[in-house]
Amino acid sequence: MARRPRPAAEGDVLRRQQLLRVRGHSLAWVPPLLMLAGIALIDFYTAGEFRMITWVVLVPGIAAAICGVRGTAGFAVLALLTYVLADSSYPTWYRSGLADFLLVGIGGALAVLACVVRVRGERHMLHMHDVADTTRRTVLRPLPPDWGGLDHAAVYLASDVEARVGGDFYDVQQGLHGTRVLVGDVQGKGLDAVEAAAALLGTFREAGYHEALGTVAERLELRMLRHSRHLAALGRDDGDRFATAVLIGFPDDASGVVDVVVFGHEPPLAVGPEGVRRLPVGTGLPLGLGELSADGPPPVQRVPLAGTETLLLTTDGVTEARDADGAFYPLATEVARAVAADPRAAEPRRLVAHVRDGTLRHSGGRLADDTTVFAVRRSLPGTGRKGRSPS
The missing domain is CATH 1.20.58 (Methane Monooxygenase Hydroxylase; Chain G, domain 1)
Known part of the structure; x- marks a missing residue:
């Protein structure tokens, strides 16, 4: 991190x-x-x-x-x-x-x-x-290399430099049905957002091990609702908090696909030697707003993913980064240019470092929101990752 x-x-x-x-x-x-x-x-x-x-x-x-x-x-x-x-x-x-x-x-x-x-x-x-630092390690626990058979890398930058931790969250959990990945962004900033992120991660780590992916999605929605109701019962004014998230499953029984559930979040980018593409998945309501939908949580969608492709997930700190003229950071364009120049840029560590540096350069180092860059793919045969996430 x-x-x-x-x-x-x-x-x-x-x-x-x-x-x-x-x-x-x-x-x-x-x-x-x-x-x-x-x-x-x-x-x-x-x-x-x-x-x-x-x-x-x-x-x-x-x-x-x-x-x-x-x-x-x-x-x-x-x-x-x-x-x-x-x-x-x-x-x-x-x-x-x-x-x-x-x-x-x-x-x-x-x-x-x-x-x-x-x-x-x-x-x-x-x-x-x-x-x-202790809070950050508790919420965003360190992930071992090649955890759950996945090659991954992550960067987290908190916009509130005094708090040093915010509402973005991510984790990888291996379990009985394969390995799952959760990346999300709690609405708001500060320690209240950290509290909500910790609640969601706790549910994900438990349900992600035992349950099918659809059930994990339901449990996350229920946990966010319970958290909001608890805050409202305490008389706090942040009881209507919600979170956008992407839940990804890497099933053990199928190596060329991933299962994806999107809760109001930007869909992942699939980055590989052939270029950059956005996963063709629909998006549902953010976590905590599920009661507004008559259809319940968004469905699990299975999409193809080549073994050489890396899934790139980012939060608002990247997608809403602006330069001095107010232009947004062109994430997909910049990543495509980097991969065209060097196909190795699709590797998780290189990809995360490139997006991090590009975001900071584009925004002049002024982040308006917490920023998370997370890249993950199945570990390639014979390539165990020995390093750690870029720092």
């Missing part, structure tokens, strides 16, 4: 920690120490002409920005001692007096306080980063 670039503040924290460490040892103390030594030397060689008080108060301030609390407190004390020693080394007419001494002391105390606030904020930010 590819990760969206970290929020600016979080990225700055991690980059600063990396830049100020060498072989596991922190060097954050070096800049403020060098500055303090430089101030002391300049003050010594310029006598009373140099206003040391103007500069020495910066030392604990710099330490507060890059050092820990203990380090900042140490530099606050060291700066005060250095000032006292420098001030007492001059004749009486060069001495600054009690007021400047208090100013250096107060400056050091404020720097320590600022450092305490900064360190607490960084610890909270990194803790939330770990919580978000």
Whole structure:
């Protein structure tokens, strides 16, 4: 799973920690120490002409920005001692007096306080980063290579970079009737959408193992309705949430076909050395809106799929990506051009990486919605995939 670039503040924290460490040892103390030594030397060689008080108060301030609390407190004390020693080394007419001494002391105390606030904020930010990563791994669990006899690759980019996880979901579940794939997009963003996605994935992982594909589709629709009613009973205003999805079955008893159920989602693209085609499948209502249809869940449709063809499924982050002129990303055209230039571009990992890079390039890196790119095909004989999804 590819990760969206970290929020600016979080990225700055991690980059600063990396830049100020060498072989596991922190060097954050070096800049403020060098500055303090430089101030002391300049003050010594310029006598009373140099206003040391103007500069020495910066030392604990710099330490507060890059050092820990203990380090900042140490530099606050060291700066005060250095000032006292420098001030007492001059004749009486060069001495600054009690007021400047208090100013250096107060400056050091404020720097320590600022450092305490900064360190607490960084610890909270990194803790939330770990919580978000754990949530993402729970909802979008890592998929082993060649899982269920399928070669697959996935990229997920959350538009809400602070949450780092959103309403897009995907999974692969092998079972008694073959291997199933589910890719979808919950309406809305944020943790409420994550909650709905987790509910659907839990049902898919259970029913996808035991049940026929049509029954899995029915269970998903029922789960979304139950979830919405539960939220409404709690008085929450997101009880009318729905989800678009594509449910795909790779049956064990037929290698040249796939079974597809489409819940209001864009149908998959079949990408192979011969080109790109959209699967000729109809689409039903999104999950959660099934009560509006008198025919029930959309039917299971069996369509041919060559062994060299890869199914490409994307969510709104790809299909609705716009450039500076407001033009949508031409997914099918770009993929067809890539496959024509290099037939190996139809391989799941290459295909996902190409669509990811093309979407980000087309939108200038500004994603209006959560973005999922998922590619899957039956594993070719003698080609076990050893790598992981592109990152």
